[in-house]
Amino acid sequence: MNAGLVKKRTTPNERGRVVRGAARRCMQVPRCTAARMYTKRGLNVMVNVGWIGLGKMGAPMARNLAKAGYRVKAYNRSNRSSDIGPCERVGSPAEAARDADMLFLMLSDADAIRTVLFDAEGAANALKKGALIVNMSTIGVDETKAFALEFAGRGIEWMDAPVSGSVQPAEQGTLVVLAGGSEAAFNRAHPLLETMAKDVFHIGDVGAGAAMKLCVNAFLGMTLQAVSECMAVADKTGIGREQFLNVLSTTSTWSPLLSAKRSSFVEGSYPASFSLKHMVKDLGLMAHQVAEVTATAPALFATYATFLSALANGLAEEDMAAIAAHVAKLGGSA
Numbered sequence: 396m397n398a399g400l401v402k403k404r405t406t407p408n409e410r411g412r413v414v415r416g417a418a419r420r421c422m423q424v425p426r427c428t429a430a431r432m433y434t435k436r437g438l439n440v441m442v443n444v445g446w447i448g449l450g451k452m453g454a455p456m457a458r459n460l461a462k463a464g465y466r467v468k469a470y471n472r473s474n475r476s477s478d479i480g481p482c483e484r485v486g487s488p489a490e491a492a493r494d495a496d497m498l499f500l501m502l503s504d505a506d507a508i509r510t511v512l513f514d515a516e517g518a519a520n521a522l523k524k525g526a527l528i529v530n531m532s533t534i535g536v537d538e539t540k541a542f543a544l545e546f547a548g549r550g551i552e553w554m555d556a557p558v559s560g561s562v563q564p565a566e567q568g569t570l571v572v573l574a575g576g577s578e579a580a581f582n583r584a585h586p587l588l589e590t591m592a593k594d595v596f597h598i599g600d601v602g603a604g605a606a607m608k609l610c611v612n613a614f615l616g617m618t619l620q621a622v623s624e625c626m627a628v629a630d631k632t633g634i635g636r637e638q639f640l641n642v643l644s645t646t647s648t649w650s651p652l653l654s655a656k657r658s659s660f661v662e663g664s665y666p667a668s669f670s671l672k673h674m675v676k677d678l679g680l681m682a683h684q685v686a687e688v689t690a691t692a693p694a695l696f697a698t699y700a701t702f703l704s705a706l707a708n709g710l711a712e713e714d715m716a717a718i719a720a721h722v723a724k725l726g727g728s729a
Contacts, residue, residue, distance in 0.1 A: 444587070445495035446470070447488055447511050447518065448532070449477045452558075453501035455566040456531070456591045457482050460499075463590040468495070472511065492518035492526075497584065500530045504676060505538040524550035529584050531572075533557045533612070533673075535680045537687065539575070539605040553601060554580045556588060557608035561668040569593040573611070575604030609684055612677040613695050618652060619715060620698040623722035626660060630728040637661050656716040665710075665717035672711040674718075675702045 442465060446457040449471035458480035461467040469482040470491040485491050488511040492498050498518060502508050508530065512519045522528070528546060530539070530553065543553035554576030564570045572588045572595040574581055581597045588595045598607045622643075629639035640657055643649055659665050678699040685692045705721035713720075 441496075442587070443494050443496050444468070445491035445493075445498040445518070446482065446501070447491050447498070448472075448501035448507075449475070449479060450501070450503075451562050452565045453531075454479055455562070456501060456558075456570070457499070459568045460587060460590050463587075465587065465590075468493075470511075472507070487516040488512070488514075488518040489516045489521040492521040495522065495526055497527045497529055497587065498522060499587075500528065500532055502532045503673070504532070505534040505542075508532060508534065508542070519546075519549070522549070522551055527552045527554060527580055527583060529554050529556050529588075531556050531558055533608050533677055533680070534605060536602045536605045536609070536684055539602045543601045552577065552580050554584060555601060555604040556584065557604055558592070559608065559611050563668070564593075565591070572596065573598055573604040573607045575599055575601050575606075577601075606684065609677060609681040612674065613681040613692075613698075615652065616674055616678050616702060616715070616718075617694050617698045618650070619656075619718050620694075620701055620722070622653060622660075623719040626719060627723045627726045627728045630723065631726065656714075659714065659716045660719055663720060665714040665720065667712060667714045669715050670711065671702065671705055671713050671715045671717055674715040675699075675706050675711075678702055 444460065444465050444467045446453070446460070446467050446469040449457060449469055453471075454477035457467055457469050458478060461479070461481040467482040468485045468491045469479050470485050470488055471477070500508055500511070502511065511517060528542075528551060530542070534555075534557075539553075539555045543555075546553050554574060556572050556574040556576075558565075558570040558572055560570040568591055570592045572592045574584070574588070574595065574597050576584075576597075577600070578597070585595060596607075598604050625643075626636035626639060629636050640653070640660060643653070644657075678695070681695060682692075682699050685695065701722065702718060704725075705718050708721060708724075710717045710721060
C-alpha cells in the first residue's frame with residue numbers, strides 16, 4: 396500500500412469497548428486465556444507476542460500491551476529493574492521470539508537490533524515463518540529496508556513503526572505510531588498498536604514510517620535550536636528568557652513541545668525524557684537521508700553541528716532540551 400496517509404484512530408471509550416468485547420469473547424472460547432483475541436473478518440485470531448527492549452519507553456509500552464489482555468514474553472538486554480506489569484520476563488531474545496506471532500522491538504539503534512536478532516540466543520532463528528516483526532525503534536530508512544529484505548528471505552515480514560512521544564505518553568498509552576509496511580501487516584498489527592497510542596498512522600511501504608520519524612525528530616531538534624538561540628539573545632539583551640517565553644506562549648508559534656520544556660528552560664534543569672545523545676543519533680540519520688535523496692537542508696546541518704558540540708561537552712545523558720544550556724554557554728550568557 397502507498398498513495399497516501401491512512402490514519403486509524405479510536406477514542407479511549409472505543410478502545411475500552413474493544414477490550415471488554417474481547418474479554419466477553421474470551422469467556423466463550425476454550426483456552427482463550429493463553430493469548431489476547433481480536434476479531435478480523437469474523438474470525439477469532441490467537442496472538443502470541445514477543446517484546447525486546449524494556450527501557451524508559453519500552454517497559455510502559457509492553458506493560459500497556461499486556462494490560463490490554465495480550466500474552467507478552469518480554470526480554471531486556473540489561474538487568475535493570477522495570478515495571479512490566481503482566482508481561483512474562485524471559486532470559487533471552489530467542490525465548491521472547493519463540494512461538495511469537497509478532498515480535499516487537501524497542502531499542503536504541505540498529506546495532507542493538509542486530510545484536511538481539513543475530514547474536515547467540517538471538518531472536519532471528521527462533522522466529523517461525525509467517526511471524527511479523529514490528530520495529531518501534533528509530534533507525535535509518537536504509538537500515539530498515541535492509542532488515543526487511545533479510546527477513547523476507549526467511550518468510551518473516553518486517554514493519555517499521557517508530558513512535559512520536561516520550562516517557563509520559565508511553566506510560567499513558569498516548570503515543571503516535573508512524574507505520575511503514577504492507578497493508579496486511581498494518582491491519583494485523585493495528586489492534587496491538589492501539590493499546591499504546593492515541594493515533595496510529597500507516598505512512599506507506601516499508602521504510603516510510605522510519606522516514607516520517609526522522610522528519611519529525613529533525614523538526615523537533617531544529618525547534619529546540621531556534622528557541623535556544625532566541626533565549627540566549629533575550630538573556631544577553633536584558634529582557635530575559637522567562638519574559639521571552641511568556642510572550643512567545645501567547646503567539647501562534649507556541650507548541651506543546653515548548654510548553655513541556657518551559658520549566659526546564661527557566662530553571663536550567665534538564666532531567667532526561669529524551670536524551671540529547673538520542674537526538675544526535677536521529678539528526679545524524681536524517682543528515683544521511685538528506686544526502687541519500689539529494690535534498691537541501693542547511694538548518695538541519697547547523698542544528699546537527701550544535702547538538703554534536705553539546706554531546707562532546709558532556710551533555711549526552713541530559714534531556715535534548717539541554718541544548719539551550721549549551722547554546723547559552725557558547726554565547727557567553729550562561
